Amino acid sequence: MSQRYYSNIYWHFTGSPEGVDWFVARCPKDILDQGVVSDGEKAAETVIKILESKKLLATCTEKIVEGVVTLPFCCVTDIPFKDLPSHSPYYGKVAIGFRPKPVQRQFVPVLYLPKQALPMIRDSIPNRKLEEMGRNMLSGSGGWSEAQGMRLLAQAALNPEEVEVADKQQISGFYSSFVKITDFDPAPENTYYREREWRSIGDFEFGYEDVEAVVAPAEQLQKIRKALGDLGAESVNLISWEFVESA
Incomplete structure (x- = not known):
């Protein structure tokens, strides 16, 4: 099998800092300027809540240009398994992995545009x-x-x-909600491009058969395993973060 630059498992991380202003966070390092990544325990509690509700909530919005804001969305990434550790400095070490079919029915990959392209975007309105x-x-x-x-x-x-505000609102609908502004840069902390984000406009409801795996630090696995048992979702694979880092 040839080497892949994408994964057939779509991952949602649960440890990003609270209170991040995504209107101004244009690259990963901007996230850390605003907060601290959640520890394993808190991120594990979040993933258990997601599993209990069987729903990813669309709680995020981002500003594209002044007056143009995305609709509320939730997101996943299709980066390869071996690259998951590159996410952890900004989003923690706990993630839930979904199988492809339910994700591909509802999520769409984002279009990354550099800040230098903003005049072009404005001129196109x-x-x-x-x-x-x-x-x-x-x-x-x-x-x-x-x-x-x-x-x-x-x-x-x-x-x-x-352009009037009403005109801006006309273009701020479905398609513009899949635009993400970030520069392209060799340093991973300076660009979102490497994150391979997919978005769903609105909540993502799933069944346990749609969940492939949960990864978390080893000390959190027992708690997550018990929660999965209580939910009747024992078929979900549990993987230690330590294994991910050494794979």
């Missing part, structure tokens, strides 16, 4: 009011009306600072 006026003039009798219509159409595309 038309002023719909000017556009409508221009098209109305073009439908007139020609001459001055046609020339003014062409001018307004050009102005609609070239003056994104004139």
Whole structure:
């Protein structure tokens, strides 16, 4: 089998710092500037709550450009098993891994765009009011009306600072919710690109048959194993974080 750059297990980590302002966190190191990663015990309690509810809650939003915010989402990553430790400095050492079919039915991979592309994004937002006026003039009798219509159409595309809030809201729907702003950089702490994030707009409800594994520090496994037994989900694989690091 050829070496893969992705995984067929989709992982959700439960130890990211609390209270992170995702509007300003444009790379992983920005996360640590705002908080401390949860310890194994707290992250294990979170994963047990997720298993009990059989639901990943869509509690996160991010700002794309001023006035354009994603819809609430939850997320997973498809990075290979061997690369899970690269996530732990920012998201902890506890994760729940989902099988591919239920994830691929509901989640979509994000589109990473660098901050340098923000002017391009703004320029792609038309002023719909000017556009409508221009098209109305073009439908007139020609001459001055046609020339003014062409001018307004050009102005609609070239003056994104004139965009009304209502126009911004029109483009801040489903598709823009899968855009993530981050720079591309060789240093992993300076880019989200390596994280291979997938998003679901809205909560993700799952069954225990959809869960492949839970990874956690060895000292947390007994507690998680008991919870899985109480839930009738003994088929879920338990893997120690120490094994992940040495694999």
